[in-house]
Amino acid sequence: MDDWTEPGAFEVAPGVHRIPLPLPMDGLRAVNVYAIDNGDGLTLVDGGWAIEEARSLLERSLASIERKVSDISSFLVTHVHRDHYTQAVTVRREFGSHVSLGIGDKPTLDLIHATDVDEDPHTEMLRRAGASALAEEWGDFTADSTPDLSIWDYPDTWLEEDHQIPVGARTIDAVSTPGHTQGHFVFADQAERLLFAGDHVLPTITPSIGFEPVLADQPLVDFLDSLAKVRALPDMQLLPAHGPVTASSHVRVDELLAFHDERLDLCRAAIAANPGTSYDVAQQLPWTKRNRRIAEMDVFNSALATLETRAHLELLVARGEFIRELVDGAWVYTTA
Numbered sequence: 001m002d003d004w005t006e007p008g009a010f011e012v013a014p015g016v017h018r019i020p021l022p023l024p025m026d027g028l029r030a031v032n033v034y035a036i037d038n039g040d041g042l043t044l045v046d047g048g049w050a051i052e053e054a055r056s057l058l059e060r061s062l063a064s065i066e067r068k069v070s071d072i073s074s075f076l077v078t079h080v081h082r083d084h085y086t087q088a089v090t091v092r093r094e095f096g097s098h099v100s101l102g103i104g105d106k107p108t109l110d111l112i113h114a115t116d117v118d119e120d121p122h123t124e125m126l127r128r129a130g131a132s133a134l135a136e137e138w139g140d141f142t143a144d145s146t147p148d149l150s151i152w153d154y155p156d157t158w159l160e161e162d163h164q165i166p167v168g169a170r171t172i173d174a175v176s177t178p179g180h181t182q183g184h185f186v187f188a189d190q191a192e193r194l195l196f197a198g199d200h201v202l203p204t205i206t207p208s209i210g211f212e213p214v215l216a217d218q219p220l221v222d223f224l225d226s227l228a229k230v231r232a233l234p235d236m237q238l239l240p241a242h243g244p245v246t247a248s249s250h251v252r253v254d255e256l257l258a259f260h261d262e263r264l265d266l267c268r269a270a271i272a273a274n275p276g277t278s279y280d281v282a283q284q285l286p287w288t289k290r291n292r293r294i295a296e297m298d299v300f301n302s303a304l305a306t307l308e309t310r311a312h313l314e315l316l317v318a319r320g321e322f323i324r325e326l327v328d329g330a331w332v333y334t335t336a
Contacts, residue, residue: 004244005030009061012237012245013192015168019061021048023083027301028242031083034196035062038168041073045187045196046241047088047099050151054087074098076165076174077155078198078241079184080105086151093153100165101155102176102183107214112152120145121213122303130277130330131306137299159185177230179223180207182216188233195236195249200226203243203252206259208304210311218318220311224260227253260312267312268335271322275334278310285309 009017015037020030034045042062048054059069074097075088088099111117120142126135165172165187173188177200187196199207200223210219235250246252263285270281282305283294294302313333316322324331 002244004032007057007061009035009065012239013194016192016194016239017061017065018239018245019058021054021057021087022051023049024051024053028083031241032239032243033058034239035065035067035072036167036170038073038170040168041071042067043074043076043167044072044088045076045239046078046084046198047075047086047091049083050086050090055090058087070095072097074167075100076167076172076185076187076196077101078186078196078200079181080108081181081199082151084198084241089151089153092156093150098157099155100157100159102178102181102185103158103160104176104178105181105183106154106158108181108183108212109152109154111213112147113149121215122211122307125215125307125310126279126303127329128331129279129306129310130332131279131282131303132330134279134299134302134306138303141299159183173233175229175233177226178216179209179219179226181212182214182219182222184226186230188236190234190236193234193236194239195230195233196239197230197249198241201230201238201249201252201256202240203238203246205242206256208308210307211304218311218314220260220315221318224257227257231257263312264316267309267316268321271313271316271333272335275332277330277332278313279306279330281313281333282306282309 005020009019012018017035019033033048036043077085077088091097092099123135123139126138159174162175165174170189175186177184177186180199184200186200209223216222231253235248238246238249266285270284287305294305317324322333323336324333
């Protein structure tokens with residue numbers, strides 16, 4: 001397989017180019033943004049991370065197809081994470097590009113702009129997950145991470161519910177797919193069989209679930225429902241935010257559904273053997289393709305693993321399979 005992170009502008013369909021942009025200090029290595037010729041300029045699905053390396057590479061990649069950053073008239077941003085949203089904000093400041101984002105991500109932006117937040121919200125989530133030592137590490141990890149509000153301005157348009165968006169001669173279906181974040185959208189060009197999937201459907205990894213500063217009641221329920229919703233669409237070429245383009249959205253959705261069924265079974269087995277917290281269960285589960293354990297992972301990925309496990313356990317509570325009880329400040333799960 002060719003390296004999907006290789007710089008350039010790669011045509012994936014007539015009038016549509018995939019442009020990988022760098023993510024320094026991020027294990028994902030790159031994020032794909034997609035440039036769509038809209039007749040009068042370009043519409044980009046996602047914007048990249050607002051760092052100098054990404055901006056410079058965006059300029060060079062667009063130049064290779066005889067385009068400029070100033071040609072970008074609009075951004076359709078799949079979700080609010082910094083590697084998708086922040087460069088769209090900085091380009092808008094220069095050239096007036098129109099930025100759209102899902103309304104479900106507004107609470108996250110509101111929190112970023114809040115002035116009365118004493119600690120990162122994930123710290124308390126980790127305490128309640130039974131990971132008190134990890135919560136302390138997380139507090140130290142995020143203590144000096146004051147956000148640069150200049151790259152976190154609000155969008156021009158909040159996307160709400162499913163609807164259609166004209167992009168030049170194309171009609172793009174904006175499909176609400178909460179789960180990875182509450183405001184996540186995918187964009188489907190059904191006529192051309194193209195699914196701009198953001199982080200909702202990724203070809204080689206599974207998107208994190210349950211890791212938001214303002215958390216949904218049942219993020220895994222939301223994600224599984226959104227997968228079923230995308231599975232009900234026609235099968236399309238999968239244009240992901242991270243990873244190579246693949247031929248079938250249906251094949252990958254089926255794999256993701258099977259993956260979470262397996263994780264739920266592992267959670268059932270762990271709690272049946274020993275009632276415990278999300279962190280207790282997460283320590284027993286394998287993580288990544290290398291089947292690593294939490295003890296082998298850094299603080300960021302350990303927090304992701306712990307809170308994703310919490311999302312699985314909470315789903316089983318909602319289904320009536322588990323009960324939970326608050327013990328010494330942490331939720332302990334038991335088979336019902």
